[in-house]
Amino acid sequence: MNILRAFFTLLPIITIPLLTSPSTSAAEPTLTLSYEEPHWLIIHGDQIPGKEIRINYLEAYCRADSTDADWGKHTVIKHKPQLISLSDDQTTLKLRDTVSDGLIVDHTIRASSDEVEFQIKAHNPTNQRSEAHWAQPCIRLGDFTGFPNRGGDLDDYLPKCFVFLDGTLVRMPNIQPWAKQARYIPGQVWCPKGVPRTDVNPRPLSSLVTSNGLIGCYSGDEKMIFAVAFEPYQELFQGVARCLHSDFRLGGLLPNETKKIKGKIYLMNTDLPKLLTRYKSDFTEQQP
Numbered sequence: 705m706n707i708l709r710a711f712f713t714l715l716p717i718i719t720i721p722l723l724t725s726p727s728t729s730a731a732e733p734t735l736t737l738s739y740e741e742p743h744w745l746i747i748h749g750d751q752i753p754g755k756e757i758r759i760n761y762l763e764a765y766c767r768a769d770s771t772d773a774d775w776g777k778h779t780v781i782k783h784k785p786q787l788i789s790l791s792d793d794q795t796t797l798k799l800r801d802t803v804s805d806g807l808i809v810d811h812t813i814r815a816s817s818d819e820v821e822f823q824i825k826a827h828n829p830t831n832q833r834s835e836a837h838w839a840q841p842c843i844r845l846g847d848f849t850g851f852p853n854r855g856g857d858l859d860d861y862l863p864k865c866f867v868f869l870d871g872t873l874v875r876m877p878n879i880q881p882w883a884k885q886a887r888y889i890p891g892q893v894w895c896p897k898g899v900p901r902t903d904v905n906p907r908p909l910s911s912l913v914t915s916n917g918l919i920g921c922y923s924g925d926e927k928m929i930f931a932v933a934f935e936p937y938q939e940l941f942q943g944v945a946r947c948l949h950s951d952f953r954l955g956g957l958l959p960n961e962t963k964k965i966k967g968k969i970y971l972m973n974t975d976l977p978k979l980l981t982r983y984k985s986d987f988t989e990q991q992p
């Protein structure tokens with residue numbers, strides 16, 4: 705017995721490595737959020753070209769009868785934003801906007817591995833109808849598309865940008881006709897059915913109606929795709945800050961009325977069928 709014990713004591717210790725299942729592999733990097741005054745929402749991620757996307761959130765709350773009106777004197781309604789909270793992991797951010805006519809708009813914004821979700825609640829606590837018919841998040845995409853954020857040809861990023869017409873993704877330089885006349889130029893506005901064409905951004909208004917509420921662009925190296933949608937939405941808009949918009953609709957809230965709006969930004973590897981599958985699941989209201 706003592707001889708056997710001595711034999712086993714002398715044997716080398718063999719370590720057998722544990723097999724790691726795919727479910728325990730490193731998680732995908734998560735997008736994070738931050739906020740800068742006066743009203744800049746910033747999406748951060750090492751996977752994003754330029755490492756971040758800046759959004760003027762919100763650039764403006766807007767009145768109706770805006771298509772041929774002075775932007776500053778008529779359309780814009782002043783508002784005061786307030787950062788309510790940012791979670792410790794920087795994935796959930798809450799904001800409150802107080803519009804000058806008394807409208808209160810609460811925003812809950814959540815980031816995950818490849819998308820940012822918006823849950824918005826607008827409430828009119830006053831005894832008068834709110835003048836706010838729509839609002840615009842201005843999403844800056846110069847770095848993402850591989851172009852400068854300032855100066856130069858303001859249309860240089862258009863070959864990267866797209867909307868859907870007749871059910872097909874169409875890059876903006878291939879869209880015909882392309883409207884060129886408006887109170888302010890350049891730019892392009894697509895107004896959906898059900899929204900008065902008198903109530904959109906005073907930039908060139910396309911005669912075309914898009915197939916859905918999705919607008920987006922490819923990264924400079926075409927390896928990533930950005931897309932955004934809100935429901936309900938007032939317009940899709942290509943602007944003059946190398947920006948894209950899905951501007952959400954409020955419709956002028958009645959006294960004591962509450963409305964809810966939802967939105968998503970997708971930031972994913974270039975896989976158009978996957979993007980459309982997710983969009984159709986998230987926005988069933990916008991499907992034909």
